[in-house]
Amino acid sequence: MKTIVVVGGGITGLSTAYYLQKTIKSQKRAAKIVLVEANDTLGGKIRTAHEGEFIMETGADSIVARKTNVAPFLEDLGLQEDVVYNATGVSFIHTDGELKAIPKDAVFGIPLSLESLAKTDLVSAKGKVEALKDFYTPNETFTKQHSIGEFLEYFLGKELVEKQISPVLSGVYSGRLQDLTIASTLPYLLDYKNEYGSIIQGLSENKQRFQGTGGKKFLSFKQGVSSLIDRMEERLTDVELYKGVQAEQIEKQQDRYIVSLSNQIKLEADFIVLSTLHPVAQLLLHDESLDEDFEQLTNSSLISVYLGFDIPDSELPKDGTGFIVAEGSDLVCNACTWTSRKWEHTSEQNRLLVRLFYKSTCRDYDQLLHMTQEQLIQVARKDIEDSLGLTGTPISSDITKWHETMPNYHLKHPHIVKSLEAKLAESYPNIILAGCSYYGVGIPDCILNGEQTAQRIAERL
DSSP states (O other): OEEEEEEOOBHHHHHHHHHHHHHHHHTTOOEEEEEEESSSSSBTTOOEEEETTEEEESSOOOEETTOTTHHHHHHHHTOGGGEEEOOOOEEEEEETTEEEEOOSSEETTEESSHHHHHHOSSSOHHHHHHHGGGGTOOOSSOOTTSBHHHHHHHHHOHHHIIIIIHHHHHHHHTSOGGGBBTTTSOTHHHHHHHHHSOHHHHHHHTHHHHHTTTTOOEEEETTOTHHHHHHHHHHOTTEEEEESOOEEEEEEETTEEEEEETTSOEEEESEEEEOSOHHHHHHHHOOHHHHHHHTTOEEEEEEEEEEEEEEEGGGSOTTEEEEEEOTTOSOSOSEEEOHHHHOGGGBTTOEEEEEEEEETTSTTHHHHHTSOHHHHHHHHHHHHHHHHOOOOOEEEEEEEEEEEEEEEOBTTHHHHHHHHHHHHHHHSTTEEEOSTTTSOSSHHHHHHHHHHHHHHHHHHO
16 A cells, blocks of 8 residues: 655645545545644644634635635535635725825736726826836737746836835735746736736736626635634544654655654655645755755745724724835834724624734844734834824734745746756655645645645556
8 A cells, every 4th residue: 555645734735635535535546645744733824813702813814716726625625604705995005104095996006907007196197107108018028937026117117016016016925026926926917918918908808807706805714714724634534644743854765765753653655745844845855966956945934913902993994904014114014904804704893903914024023023922012003003093902912923934936936946846756756845835825826736736646656
């Protein structure tokens, strides 16, 4: 009987084990699946905290609804009745000491129409005129491996990108736009530019793709995103689970592998899936020929701060769901989600719950990283007072530090991943890299990567 060991119990590892179990059952094959997770709980960066009436997502807070693999996956798990969607509303950018609305008719801050460009308060008249060159400047050089920042600035102008697009897009992809490829962010923008001659026109022609859900772009569950992890764990009836156990070493032994665990158990494996962050995979493989590639992959960091207040949610600006902070703002945070407004299920009595994000790109991150929880709460309270004018004392809080756990897809990223794949295929056949360090950071991307990984292994069994 073949043995498959999945190292890492985040969403990718769980999806790999789930789809493997499903395939092995349906095809009536004989194989053993083992999943090893160093933490006491599964889920990786998906972790829901419950405190009083508040539901707080300490990691990922939602799932992109329009991804085609999401609905069938949730149906398969029987979770459709638990799904909740985000409330629609206005998002703001904090700039020049105030909150300015991001046009509703925009995708990641990119206008969906000429009217959207004309009406924005974030860009000057000169900047709007500069953006019009998108309509008459053809693409003669850009490919999907070029920088998304350089691409957008070339056709839409520096001011629109810096003041309206970059705060949004950099926040989503955790990096400078100049360092991120078109392929790893918004590859369809290049397709639109080439097909329609204009990014804005292409978005306008495909508006239904982005607005067809009636604003319900993200989904969660009544008891939080961890409901997905709990249901998957329930369904892994034929998978041997090790929680709170660390994989410490991988040794090649003829055409098989030995995985040494921290509980002194040694697992013999025919296939290994490394669905961990890349530094863990590098440590487990411990091979100088792979180090050069691994060390070029990068991660960024994030501190998540929740504050719950005994004041009504209605004290927030009307119809708002949160704000992003532009460069040059006097706020310390990078962004703030008005969670109780955006996700009604997170506050049973409609009291105010906000979430602030402090990323490694913010000017004070090194100091913040070493602050106590009480000190971080004071920083967050000051940001709330300066941005929203609210001075109440929090009745609930949650602080989570995700240090060097957020992968960055810089310009060299696709080439590094291909190089690692080739070297592993040659030196370590049947050891497969998986997860957000390589193949996509969103939950749907991780689920798809798990499904594809399981399919690859099933074909080799």
